Amino acid sequence: MDKKFDSGKKEVLRARYEAQKIAFAPVVFQAVRLLRDLNILKVIEAAGKPGLKIEAIAEQTGVSCYGVTILCETGLSQDVLEIKDDCYRLTNVGHFLLNDELTKVNMDFIHDVCYEGLFRLDQAIATGKPSGLEVFGKWSTIYEALSHLPPKVQKSWFAFDHFYSDSAFPDALPYVFDLKPKSLLDIGANTGKFAIQCVRHNPDVHVTMMDLPGQLAKAKENIAAQGFGNRITEYPICDLLDSKAPFPGGFDAVWMSQFLVCFSEAQISSLLERAKEALAPQGNLFILDTYWDRQKHEIAAYCLINSSPYFTAMANGNSRMYRFSQIESLITKAGFRIESVDDGLGMGHTLIRCRTNSNSACLPDC
Template identity: 35%
Template sequence: MRRVKYRRKNRGYSAVEALVDAQKIVFSPMIFQTIGTMLDLGILKLIDKKPISANLIMEELQISEYAVNTVLESAQVFGVVDCDKEGLFSVTKLGKSFLYDQMTIVNFNFIRNCCYLGASEMTESFLREKPMGLKKFYKDGDTLYPLLPQMSEIFKKSWYEFDNYYSDNCFEEVYNIIASQHPEKFFDIGGNTGGFEKVCLVKNPNIDISMLDLKANIEVVSKNSQLKKCKFYSVNMLEEEPNLPKISGAVLMSQFLDCFSKAQIKRILENIKKSADKETKVYILEPFTDNQYFEASKLSLIEISLYFTCMANGNSKMYKKSEMIQLVKDAGLEVSNIYENIGTHEYTLLECSL
């Protein structure tokens, strides 16, 4: 027995282990939906209160024996729940992530409610360079962004929670960095829900700040009472010559350029340069994939690229820091400062000079 154990320990990653991992990938859509079902029905939350038998779960939640036993078997084999010798189920550390870890919850709801259906169109999306999965929700649309206000409430809730979760806790630090340069004006391109503007107005109620975004979003966000002092411009940055205001001071693009292909990013930066005076500073805030401390963060970011493929636009991704710096140079700008470890999710702020 000892000799066999020694051989197993030193033989590395075996074909059998590879097959087990392969089956985990094959059946991952099923366990994903199983966890969703356990959350919907209250099973995971009930088990977490105290170890409990399958029969008591059926009683307390009024769910059939078939449903309870089937989802519990699936959850157990994937390590989401455990079962002791007395037949009592408990939630594992992995399972608790879906109940209490905010990043896991936000990511799960986003994938489930915004991406899951569209992911089936990944091949066509790559071939056509269009978000073919978007048609699962809205048949007539080239990109997701103008359609967001028309999406279902659960789609919008999951999308905005995901989008805001990562970048919102960066804004105070970003404001302090930019404000230390004493710009007369702030321009936020792709301002979304106005998170950065709200922080700026709290920090400095007299600030001169403008948000530039698509018309559909501006129509919604401009009604926010917290943003009465903010100026708004409806601009489509994908146009060859977008109708930009005269820009000076500081420009921020927070998690905005990852919504575009490399060619589009270069054109956006070139158009900003044309519309700005030469003293303007351009700030790019991104969670670059090659600048992450935690493996879970890097994994999440790389997989988010596939959301852009299937659902958002068909041609963008989460970029490496080295890629973005090269695009800045290609557009005729220069990276003058790099601020790292912004917020709690390893964001990087590139300060660029024209």
């Protein structure tokens, strides 16, 4: 058989090539990030179809010809750039690296928050502790560290967190307020964005935010600036995992957004048990999260799956991006009944509404 028609050999070579991409992935990541951050992609895009030669790129960016050459050739190898008549032009991949908000948020998060710490991923897996977090200081989890992290790291962390959660809040609000809750407990309130949207959406609801004191201090500043202090209150809790630390009770709705993924399965079980105690009779628990096995697009599943090592190395050492079936099982074991599941909110979020098994199947206004 003519070798050029030997598809098996081509498949082997392609597989070996893909393996080399993985081997050199950290090099490519940093070089392409600099193509973006040093404005090389920007000036090439501005030049349009003719493209730019190395000397022109160097002149417009202030980067040496040597530096431009090194970075552009890596970009060429990864289909970020193409070259014709010694002029570099942007490909579609380069366009997304420069202009796509999802790509920007992910890249900044990986570089600023995760990159150094991921070197200790092996330690984190061996110990069940976020060993990579030590690059920023001595904390048990990244949530305790957030208010102390360098400003650039904080900015990238919150941008990543908010990019995914904020897109789903407007879609989720009607599901929550169709049930007319008068009181809502926001567990893991972060910077207070959901609480603010709740009181804007519904004039009758009162929201209690529960989180670490450092996080609530930031949330309180945001809420005061919006003028909603009389309808949003704080409930600081120093350790969410302390089973003896009580949750406030009597709420019509308990809300958890991108929260349970921050914990191990055993910890999730404990948190759900305590959330059950926080509900008033006929109350509803709402869980908003992203599950990689319920995504419509491969891009979303890829991003979610590869966010898990962040939780291992940096966040807490023992959580991950879960499959829906895993969370479903934990909800059931905690004594809840799933009333509804709605997919496709925001950036691939799923909203689960639960009630306790002791509640009647009837809604409050039936």
